[in-house]
Amino acid sequence: MNTKNVITITEFCQHYDIPESFIISLSEFELIEISTETETPCIYVTEIQSIEKLIRFHYELDINIEGIHAITSLLNRVEQLQENVKSLNNKLRFYEDVD
Amino acid sequence: MAFIDYYKVLGIPKDATEQAIKKAYRKMARKYHPDLNPNDKTAEQKFKEINEANEVLSHPENRKKYDAHGKDWKDADAYNQARQQQGQNRNYQQQGSSQFDQGGFSDFFESMFGGGSRSSRSQARFRGQDFNAELQLDLKDVYTSHKRTLTVNGKNIRMTIPAGVENGQVIKITGHGGPGANNGPKGDLFITFTINNNTPFKRDKANLYATVDLDLYTALLGGDITVNTFDGKVKLTVKPETQNGARLKLKGKGFPVYKKADTFGDLFITYDIKMPTNLTEKEKELFTELSKLR
Incomplete structure (x- = not known):
């Protein structure tokens, strides 16, 4: 396995100054995926950006894990709906142009 | 102030x-x-x-x-x-x-x-803010991949705009966002494309659609015509007795597929048969004769 693509939870938490239990909780709520292919639990580098967002929710906005779970689901829905709107707008442009 | x-x-x-x-x-x-x-x-x-x-x-x-x-x-x-x-x-x-x-x-x-007298609430390193920008392009601009220099927040960024970008599509340019907090990494730049279409072609993803005028006689008897595609002209053979609104697919003559080099959509041509006007007496006579044969 390519270890360049993962970072240990310990290292990550030291860097962001957060307890490891927070990352474990995120994983228990299936908000992030923890790599089980390594000896020590790791997170995927590709997930760092979204984990940072979850850290901000918790430490800046005082939102608990249950709240983060609900917000994440809703934000995913918003994103899907925005994609749909974009696609429908493009379709509408197509028909509006018809003479 | x-x-x-x-x-x-x-x-x-x-x-x-x-x-x-x-x-x-x-x-x-x-x-x-x-x-x-x-x-x-x-x-x-x-x-x-x-x-x-x-x-x-x-x-x-x-x-x-x-x-x-x-x-x-x-x-x-x-x-x-x-x-x-x-x-x-x-x-x-x-x-x-x-x-x-x-x-x-x-x-x-x-x-x-003062300009930046805020204090840092947290010692944690966070990546910088993501910036959003909008880029307006013409449809012909995104037919081929090309490089372009953008100015975002006073900085020039040279980027490749891949062929086939869609209207409303967002492209992320890593590390061109705001500076990170406490030496954290920079945020990303998200560019939303607005594609203006000033061509006679209508676009639906990678497929293009166009209407081609056809005279009555070519539609009835068949013949060769030249039509415009996005990247030039092509010669088409019109089948005899072609109906008004008939549609023809020109495979691979559409728009490039985003991030799939050398893959193109199709061009759909719809025939719009134009009836002759200002008929002469002789033409009227001949059409009347024709109508009696049916």
Whole structure:
């Protein structure tokens, strides 16, 4: 396995100054995926950006894990709906142009 | 430079306790935080305002200064005093930048407290704010991949615009966003493309659609015609007895498929048969004769 693509939870938490239990909780709520292919639990580098967002929710906005779970689901829905709107707008442009 | 009532921004009375300020800030931040309001410029602006208000009111010294100058704001002497203060404070500017602060604090804030006198609430390193920009292009511009230099927040960024970009599509340019907090990595730049179509072709993803006029005789008897595609002309053979509205697919003559080099959609041609007008007596006679044969 390519270890360049993962970072240990310990290292990550030291860097962001957060307890490891927070990352474990995120994983228990299936908000992030923890790599089980390594000896020590790791997170995927590709997930760092979204984990940072979850850290901000918790430490800046005082939102608990249950709240983060609900917000994440809703934000995913918003994103899907925005994609749909974009696609429908493009379709509408197509028909509006018809003479 | 307009006076900003930071108490009003946070919706608290002037004698609010530190705890009440913190509570009000948290409440407002939860409502307008950019992470919770993606692509919402109004929320982003509002978040900046409440951040600024919190920055002043949550620090006793800043709050004291604000209270002193704020209440006599309309008085010219107080204004001048504040301006002098600005000159002094600028010497203490820090490079700290909130991860959601794109445009900086208001002029009012800067005049009172200097450009970057906020303190760091957390020692954790966070990546910088993601920037959003919009780029308008013509359809012909995205038919081929090309390089373009964009100016975002005063910086020139040379980027490749891949062929086949769609209207409304967002492309991420890593590391070209705002600076990180506490030496964290930079944010990303998200560019939303607006594609203007000034061509006779209509586009649906990678497929193009066009209407071609056909004269009655070619439609009835068949023949060769030349039609425009997006990248040049092609010769087509029209089958005899072609009906009005008949559709023809020119495989691979559509638009490039995004990020799939050398893969193109199709071009759909719809025939619009034009009836002859201003018929001569002889033509009328011949059409009448023809009609009797059917």
